[in-house]
Amino acid sequence: MLRHAIAPTRRYTKASHDVVRHQCLNSDAKILLLYVQGLSEADVTARSLGEHAARLGIKGRAYQRAKQLLTESGYLHAWRWQGERGRWVTEQLLANVTLTGEEAGRARVGDGPPPTTHTPTVGGPGTREPGGSYPEEQREKNLPHPPPEDPEPAADTELAEAERVLLSLRHVNRDLLLGVREARVLAGTAAEWLRRGISAGDLRKALTAGLPSGGVRSAVGFVRHRLVQKLPDRAGPTPSLAEVAAARPGLVTCAGPGAEHVFRPLAEETRCGRCRAEGATSTTANDRHPQPLPWRDRLAGAGA
Template sequence: MLRHAIAPTRRYTKASHDVVRHQCLNSDAKILLLYVQGLSEADVSARSLGEHAARLGIKGRAYQRAKQLLTDSGYLHAWRWQGDRGRWVTEQLLANVTLTGEEAGRARVGDGPSPTVQAPTVGGPGTREPGDSYPEEQREKNLPHPPPEDPEPPADTQLAAAERVLLSLRHDHRDLLLGVREARVLAGSAAEWLRRGVSAADLRKALTAGLPAGGVRSAVGFVRHRLVQKLPDRAEPMPSPGDAARPGLVTCAGPGAEHVFRPVGAETRCGRCRVQEASGAGDGGRTQPLPWRHRLACDRARA
């Protein structure tokens, strides 16, 4: 396919790759999330999420499906309580990153900085002269494409597979949300599991099973602890069924030059010696030339 893209200089919304490429969100959920993120605070507060969805043409079951997917993925949180006059009130929080229930509660009441807002720079506010532009705006205006945000993936196939497992943990539990750089730091420890014979599915199960009842406070610390503490032993190589069933070579106890053969049972003489002995016993001890069928059987027995 071909692509032609020009980075906009105004009237645009920054979208995270985690949202655009999310496998558990359908197109309605992604469009609704990006639409609300691009509204002003006044426009967001003036309408409910359902009204914003209706303006996009997302109604009925499509809206309920999109809302459920956003809730399951940790982007949408809602609180419902009964007011003074007995009427039920619902308050919704829609974030552009996945939040746990505790993080959403802190962002709701304003207790500390929101995960989507950076801490302010130390010092007083600066002045902006007419005609000046901030570096962020200047960079987006001059570059034809936005700069890459993530480093190059590792070339090692096992490291790449381990990184994919770590980044997919968020789909099993929202508390195990890892960034690309965090997953890359832990990929070495996770790849050691794969080198020891653990499949990617079993590795994901070991990292997501039996989570603490109170939630995971630090996804990086929790995953690092499990990768180290639950690392399995190296599996010893098992002999193949053919090697275990095939006996070794033994020295034949028959006459003539020393030679070896592979026994089938507990015999001590090769097939040729046994045939010669049987043929000599039947004609008074005189050795007769072996028929070609017997010679072929002896050659097969020696092989």
């Protein structure tokens, strides 16, 4: 492979190799991060992150996926609170280095040094100051806030279906956005609903109906509370017709055609009223339109 590169003298953005070569970020996440870092302060605050992504053509699921990857990697942090008039406000911080929640909080309020304050000497060894970026080979070993281990993927049908339902809640209401790890943690309780005869659609409806008017502050806590508090009773096996007849004295099994069913006789009937009515209708139709005699009998009658 050949390469020809000319360093730009203006209108460029410095991109860290940690971002460009990051294995957990897709191309949309990297482009969005570099695009925002190259904007002026006024342009950044004038629009939300979603609006910046739309200007790049990153919309819908692609934007949600890029935002999720940036959040999980420590580049994107968000705070949500309720304003004076009751409206919910979301503030986002997009950094070009990975930050812990504490470091992001300090950068948000301007308390303490900025995330990167050192300038490494070109070609010489340097030391990392607090808030700087890790080399790629050390990132996996020395994360400042290592994420918890992923739960095992869903093994049976109910767990897999429950996990899909939980991840689909975001399409009904954006306040119910759950990550993959969060959905796998809650999938065990949600799968119990499916084992008790509740369909996936009814489960989704139970989790999204009647949401608080002020919004959901914690999607994980809200969904967990509903899964536990609204868990339906375990349905018993469906009784057979014989058990139904035994439990309700006076019911007998109909001897008529069709599927097996029971009825309550008035006297000594062996067939229900519907079967008797259908039998009487067919008999009347046969009497009204008698079947023709075979041709041999008709010839014999004509000769006589």
